[in-house]
Amino acid sequence: MKVLAIDTSSIVASAAVLDGDKLAAEYxxxxxxxxxxxxxxxxxxxxxxxxxxxSEIDIIAVASGPGSFTGLRIGxxxxxxxxxxxxxPVVGVPTLDGLAFNLPYCDGIICPIMDARRNQVYTALxxxxxxxxxxxxxxxxxxxxxxxxxxxxxxxxxxFLGDGVPVHREYIKEILGDRALFAPPxxxxxxxxxxxxxxIRSFRRGLxxxxxxxxxxxxxxxxxxxxxxxxxxxxx
Amino acid sequence: xxxxxEMACKVNEIMEKKSIKVLSIETSCDETxxxxxxxxxxxxxxxxxxxxxxxxxxxxxxxxxxxxxxxxLIDYVVDDALSEAGVGFEDIDxxxxxxxxxxxxxxxVGVSHAKALAFALKLPLVGVHHIEGHICANYxxxxxxxxxxxxxxxSGGHSHLVHVxxxxxxxxxxxxxxxAAGEAFDKxxxxxxxxxxxxxxxxALAREGDPRAIDFPRTYLEDGSLxxxxxxxxxxxxxxxxxxxxxxxxxxxxxxxxxxxxxxLDVLVDKTVAAARKTGQRVVTLAGGVASNGRLREELRQRxxxxxxxxxxxxxxxxxxxxxxxxxxxxxxxxxxxISPLSLNAAASMEMDSY
Ligand SMILES: [Zn+2]
Numbered sequence: 001m002k003v004l005a006i007d008t009s010s011i012v013a014s015a016a017v018l019d020g021d022k023l024a025a026e027y028x029x030x031x032x033x034x035x036x037x038x039x040x041x042x043x044x045x046x047x048x049x050x051x052x053x054x055s056e057i058d059i060i061a062v063a064s065g066p067g068s069f070t071g072l073r074i075g076x077x078x079x080x081x082x083x084x085x086x087x088x089p090v091v092g093v094p095t096l097d098g099l100a101f102n103l104p105y106c107d108g109i110i111c112p113i114m115d116a117r118r119n120q121v122y123t124a125l126x127x128x129x130x131x132x133x134x135x136x137x138x139x140x141x142x143x144x145x146x147x148x149x150x151x152x153x154x155x156x157x158x159x160f161l162g163d164g165v166p167v168h169r170e171y172i173k174e175i176l177g178d179r180a181l182f183a184p185p186x187x188x189x190x191x192x193x194x195x196x197x198x199x200i201r202s203f204r205r206g207l208x209x210x211x212x213x214x215x216x217x218x219x220x221x222x223x224x225x226x227x228x229x230x231x232x233x234x235x236x
Numbered sequence: 237x238x239x240x241x242e243m244a245c246k247v248n249e250i251m252e253k254k255s256i257k258v259l260s261i262e263t264s265c266d267e268t269x270x271x272x273x274x275x276x277x278x279x280x281x282x283x284x285x286x287x288x289x290x291x292x293x294x295x296x297x298x299x300x301x302x303x304x305x306x307x308x309l310i311d312y313v314v315d316d317a318l319s320e321a322g323v324g325f326e327d328i329d330x331x332x333x334x335x336x337x338x339x340x341x342x343x344x345v346g347v348s349h350a351k352a353l354a355f356a357l358k359l360p361l362v363g364v365h366h367i368e369g370h371i372c373a374n375y376x377x378x379x380x381x382x383x384x385x386x387x388x389x390x391s392g393g394h395s396h397l398v399h400v401x402x403x404x405x406x407x408x409x410x411x412x413x414x415x416a417a418g419e420a421f422d423k424x425x426x427x428x429x430x431x432x433x434x435x436x437x438x439x440a441l442a443r444e445g446d447p448r449a450i451d452f453p454r455t456y457l458e459d460g461s462l463x464x465x466x467x468x469x470x471x472x473x474x475x476x477x478x479x480x481x482x483x484x485x486x487x488x489x490x491x492x493x494x495x496x497x498x499x500x501l502d503v504l505v506d507k508t509v510a511a512a513r514k515t516g517q518r519v520v521t522l523a524g525g526v527a528s529n530g531r532l533r534e535e536l537r538q539r540x541x542x543x544x545x546x547x548x549x550x551x552x553x554x555x556x557x558x559x560x561x562x563x564x565x566x567x568x569x570x571x572x573x574x575i576s577p578l579s580l581n582a583a584a585s586m587e588m589d590s591y
Contacts, residue, residue: 036344040351040578044239054356069300070341076307077345081352084311085325212311215304222300228293 001203004043004057004082005196008035008075009067009095010114010163015042016192017050017057018200024050026193035074043078057086059208061199063190064092065217066122066139067114072216083211090214091199091207094139099162100126101133101194102187108157109136113164116141121164122219123147141219144168148175157181161188240577243360247573250329250360258570259317259328259353260563261310263346264338264366265393266290266297267556268309272321272328273563276571277375280321282553282560285309288433295432296422299339306345314353317559325357332566335363335576336583337393343582351578362566363576365588366557367394368406370523372568373554373561378521381548386517388508388536391524391557392418392435395464395504397511403568404591409511410462417500418526420466424473424496428489438493439529445490447498450476454503462507462514469499497531505535512545522549525556 003018013035016026025046029038047054062079065072083090099112110126110133121144125137137150144164151158152175160172161183172180182188202208221229237245250256255274262269271282287305291297318324333350336343347363354361370389374381383403389396395417397410415423418435425434430441452472455465473496480487504526512520520540526532527549540547554561569575574591 034581036348037579037581039348040355044355044578048238069303070344073303073307073341073345074348077310077348078352080307080311081349082356084314085353085356212315215308218304222298222304224294224298224301 001058001200002052002056003059003061003196003199005061005192005199006039006043006075006079007063007095007098007190007192007195008039008071009063009065010071010190012190013038013042014190014192015039015046016196017046017052018193018196023193023196024052026191028189028191030189033071035071039074039078054082055086057088059089059091059199059203061091061093061195063095063098063195065095066116066141066219067095069218072218076214076216080211080214089203089208090211091202092209092214092217093195093198093202094217095190096122096124096139097133097135097198098190098195101198102161102191103159103183104128106159108159108181109151109154111151111158111160112162113144113147113160113168114162115164115167119143121147121168139219144171148172151176159183163189239355242358243575244573247360247570247575251571253329256329256567256570257323257327258330258332258362258563258566259314260332260559260566261314261346261350262334262369262557262559262562263306263310263342264334264336265342265557266302267558268306268313269557269559270313270317271559271563272317272323273560273567276564276567277379279376279560280323281317282558283313283316283320284553284556284558285313292432295426297339299341302339303341303345306342310345310349328357328359330360330362330566330570331357332362332364332562334366334369334562335580336366336586338366338584340582340584347580347582351580355578360570360575361578361580362569362574363580364562364565364569365586367396367588368565369561371398371400372564373523373550374521374548375564376560377550377554378548381519381521384517385519385521386508386512386515387521387523388504389524390417390504390526392416392422394524395466397462397507399511399515399517404572404574406588406590408588409515410464410507412464412466414465414467415470417464417466417504418524420470420500421526423470424493427474427477428493435525435529438497439531441490442494442497442531445488445492445494447494449488449491450495452495452499454499456503456506462511464503464507466500469496501532501535504532505539508536509539509543512543518544519546519548523555527555528552
């Protein structure tokens with residue numbers, strides 16, 4: 001089974017080809033957000049490099065969210081277009097699940113944080129149990145203060161990763177001290193290979209969507225909708 | 237062989253074919269649209285999923301909401317376009333897509349999707365300028381129309397006077413320096429509490445009013461300029477409404493709508509006729525959302541007839557944002573071998589280049 005995985009949920013653009021249990025190719029570009037220009041050329045390049053024709057792909061895996069709204073849509077629209085043309089399923093993998101999966105079999109709590117602006121992070125908490133990754137706190141958008149208050153009440157090491165780390169590292173150290181660990185650069189950002197493996201596992205459990213049914217998981221409503229609801233609420 | 241090299245060869249094969257079918261996608265604003273167009277002018281399907289109901293409560297198009305809807309709808313619209321045309325992907329020869337100007341987040345959905353389709357189906361990709369699409373809507377409606385001619389493209393996003401010298405050969409003679417014509421309609425509609433979208437609502441109300449009741453300004457700019465400016469007119473309407481409110485005078489909204497509309501149309505019509513005179517062209521076409529305005533059509537027709545010009549405009553559905561016009565424009569680009577790379581990007585504003 002061949003999976004083509006793509007992730008453009010953050011500043012990183014990544015694509016990978018996983019052929020059964022062999023990672024055939026992976027591309028990680030952590031430079032500037034020019035996903036629209038780069039994503040398809042990257043896909044073309046990695047397929048060409050590992051001698052795979054797009055028609056051999058069985059599943060398209062894509063970061064389903066949360067993340068940059070525009071980035072998620074570039075990934076989603078690309079994934080849906082590929083899956084539609086090829087008549088194959090799309091497997092959406094939560095962005096934070098993918099990040100946590102970069103750190104296999106470690107002890108402690110894994111805490112991916114993505115910079116969500118407006119003084120918030122997108123986060124979830126994970127722990128490894130046997131060979132499976134367990135999400136022990138659901139995806140949420142909250143302030144770093146709220147997150148750290150929650151983590152302070154828990155025990156054990158907490159491993160942080162994601163693009164929220166450079167923004168909040170000092171504050172995290174201040175609050176959690178020695179309990180806080182930070183993933184090294186090879187593992188601390190989105191990697192399409194992690195999505196690809198999680199997608200195969202999901203697919204085996206029957207978790208997939210048809211190309212037309214897939215839509216990103218934004219976690220947040222648009223600003224206009226939030227304001228509209230606030231206004232409606234105030235009128236009631 | 238890379239995708240682009242392969243496609244350059246493929247275009248030569250396609251040009252030998254008797255029937256060339258282009259699948260086209262348009263997502264520049266709040267319509268998710270996909271069409272299948274044969275040989276540029278024969279529309280096999282033109283599916284338009286309007287999001288207007290989702291945006292009405294916000295009083296205008298919300299870019300983030302529009303972009304989200306495009307992602308949800310795009311594949312359904314593509315499938316509908318294929319099935320209505322009675323074709324499958326295997327019958328398609330190329331993929332065309334609007335890549336600007338427009339709402340960049342919205343455009344990116346169509347562009348990303350079209351690129352993925354083109355790459356996976358191994359078909360040439362053609363990026364199309366949105367205004368070029370509007371201009372081409374007339375080729376679909378009028379099978380005998382050939383360049384050269386003068387066209388007025390007026391919509392919520394743009395007001396352009398273009399000298400179409402050949403297929404893909406454009407000279408912009410004039411454009412708006414501030415608000416687009418349709419934008420002025422939307423803003424005045426809001427000031428009159430008419431709701432959204434403004435154009436048809438202002439037109440309907442104007443039918444009950446006197447277009448000479450209020451003398452709103454007509455901005456012609458410098459002598460001989462074919463550019464437009466509608467923000468002064470919009471401000472004049474807002475000031476008029478404010479003054480009436482302050483003086484406690486009642487406003488005849490129908491007269492305001494009619495007088496405002498007349499002021500817009502006078503400038504549009506005068507400059508369009510002037511463009512034809514200046515270039516010596518004898519065919520004038522109208523395109524874009526504002527081309528649905530019945531009074532604009534009628535006045536331009538009268539003036540063109542009086543001057544001995546032939547006048548054409550597309551039917552209502554082809555005036556709105558739709559993918560068929562993009563498929564038509566994409567076809568003419570394709571047959572000159574003008575194809576796009578997989579790095580094709582979306583842009584909120586871009587010049588209409590000749591090819
Ligand atoms: Zn338009």
